[in-house]
Amino acid sequence: MSELVNTWTEWLKSSRFSYMNEIQKQQALLWLLNVRDNILDRAALKQGDTVLDIGTGTGLLGFGAYERLNGSGEVILSDAFADCLAECRKIAEKCKIVEGLEFLQSEASDIRLPDNSVDVIVMRSVLVHIPEKLPSLLECCRVLRKNGRISIFEPIIKRNTRYYELINPDKFPNYLRIKEIEDKIASDPDDPLVNFDEHTLKNDFINAGFKNIDVNMSTESSTYEVDPAMIDPWFNTPPSPDRPPLKQRFMQFMPESEVNEFLELLKADLAGSTITLNSPTAYIYAEK
Numbered sequence: 001m002s003e004l005v006n007t008w009t010e011w012l013k014s015s016r017f018s019y020m021n022e023i024q025k026q027q028a029l030l031w032l033l034n035v036r037d038n039i040l041d042r043a044a045l046k047q048g049d050t051v052l053d054i055g056t057g058t059g060l061l062g063f064g065a066y067e068r069l070n071g072s073g074e075v076i077l078s079d080a081f082a083d084c085l086a087e088c089r090k091i092a093e094k095c096k097i098v099e100g101l102e103f104l105q106s107e108a109s110d111i112r113l114p115d116n117s118v119d120v121i122v123m124r125s126v127l128v129h130i131p132e133k134l135p136s137l138l139e140c141c142r143v144l145r146k147n148g149r150i151s152i153f154e155p156i157i158k159r160n161t162r163y164y165e166l167i168n169p170d171k172f173p174n175y176l177r178i179k180e181i182e183d184k185i186a187s188d189p190d191d192p193l194v195n196f197d198e199h200t201l202k203n204d205f206i207n208a209g210f211k212n213i214d215v216n217m218s219t220e221s222s223t224y225e226v227d228p229a230m231i232d233p234w235f236n237t238p239p240s241p242d243r244p245p246l247k248q249r250f251m252q253f254m255p256e257s258e259v260n261e262f263l264e265l266l267k268a269d270l271a272g273s274t275i276t277l278n279s280p281t282a283y284i285y286a287e288k
C-alpha cells in the first residue's frame with residue numbers, strides 16, 4: 001500500500017523519514033542542519049539584511065537566518081502552501097518571536113513582493129518540486145536588490161544510485177527491463193524531480209540575469225546494512241505530497257504482479273548486504 005500524504009507539513013514532519021530507523025533519522029536531521037549551515041554561510045548574511053526564505057516548509061532556513069541576524073534585519077518565511085506557514089507561525093509563537101519575522105503565502109514563480117526589496121534569498125529543495133525552474137529564478141532576480149545574493153541547495157536526483165546498480169543481474173530474469181525502466185524514470189522530462197541537473201540550473205541562473213554564479217557539487221553517501229523490511233517503504237514513500245511513490249512509477253511500465261516479483265527478488269538479493277547510496281547535490285550562489 002502506498003502511504004497517503006496530504007500536506008507538505010505532514011511530509012516534512014513524518015513521511016520523509018518514515019522508512020528510516022532511529023539512527024538513520026538522527027543522521028538525516030544532522031545532515032539537514034549541516035546543509036542549512038552551508039546555505040546560510042554561502043549567503044554571507046549581514047546584520048540588517050532582509051532575507052527571503054522561499055519554500056520555507058517548516059522554516060529550516062528562515063529560523064536559522066533569524067538566529068544569525070540576531071535581532072537585526074528581517075526574515076520573510078514564504079511558501080505556496082498555507083499549512084507550512086501555519087506551522088512556522090506555531091514555531092515562532094513557541095519561540096516567543098514577536099518581531100523581525102514575516103509570513104508570506106506566495107508561489108516561487110509569482111512572489112508577492114515589490115521589485116528590489118530583499119537583500120538575500122535562500123532556498124533548499126524547492127526548485128526540485130517545480131516543473132519549470134526559470135520562472136522562479138526570474139522572480140528571485142526581480143525581488144532582489146542590486147548586488148543582492150541568492151544561495152540555494154538542490155538534490156540532483158537524476159544521478160542518484162540506481163537499484164539496478166546494487167543488484168546481481170544473474171538473479172533477476174528481467175534485469176535489462178528493470179534497468180530500462182529505472183533509467184526512464186530517472187530522466188523523465190515531465191518529472192520536476194529529475195528534469196534538471198547542475199548544468200541546466202546554471203543556465204537558468206544565467207538566463208534569469210544573475211552574475212558571479214558559483215556551483216558547488218558534493219555527494220551525499222549513505223551506507224546501510226539492508227533489512228528487507230526497508231524495501232517496501234523505499235518503494236511506497238512518496239517523494240513529495242503530489243508525486244507518486246517509486247512503486248507506482250514502475251507500475252506505469254510493468255504490471256503490479258511483476259513489480260511485486262521484482263521487490264521480492266530485491267529483498268532476497270540485498271538482505272544483509274551493505275549498500276551505499278550516492279546522491280549528488282548542488283549548492284548554488286549568485287548575485288544580482
Ligand SMILES: C[S@@+](CC[C@H](N)C(=O)[O-])C[C@H]1O[C@@H](n2cnc3c(N)ncnc32)[C@H](O)[C@@H]1O
Nearest residue numbers: 008055056057060079080081107108124125126
Ligand atoms: C522539500 S520542502 C523544503 C522545505 C524547506 N525549504 C526545508 O529546507 O526544509 C519543499 C517546500 O517547497 C514548497 N513549495 C513547493 N512548491 C512550491 C512553489 N511552487 N512555490 C513556493 N513553494 C513551494 C513546499 O510547500 C515545501 O515547503
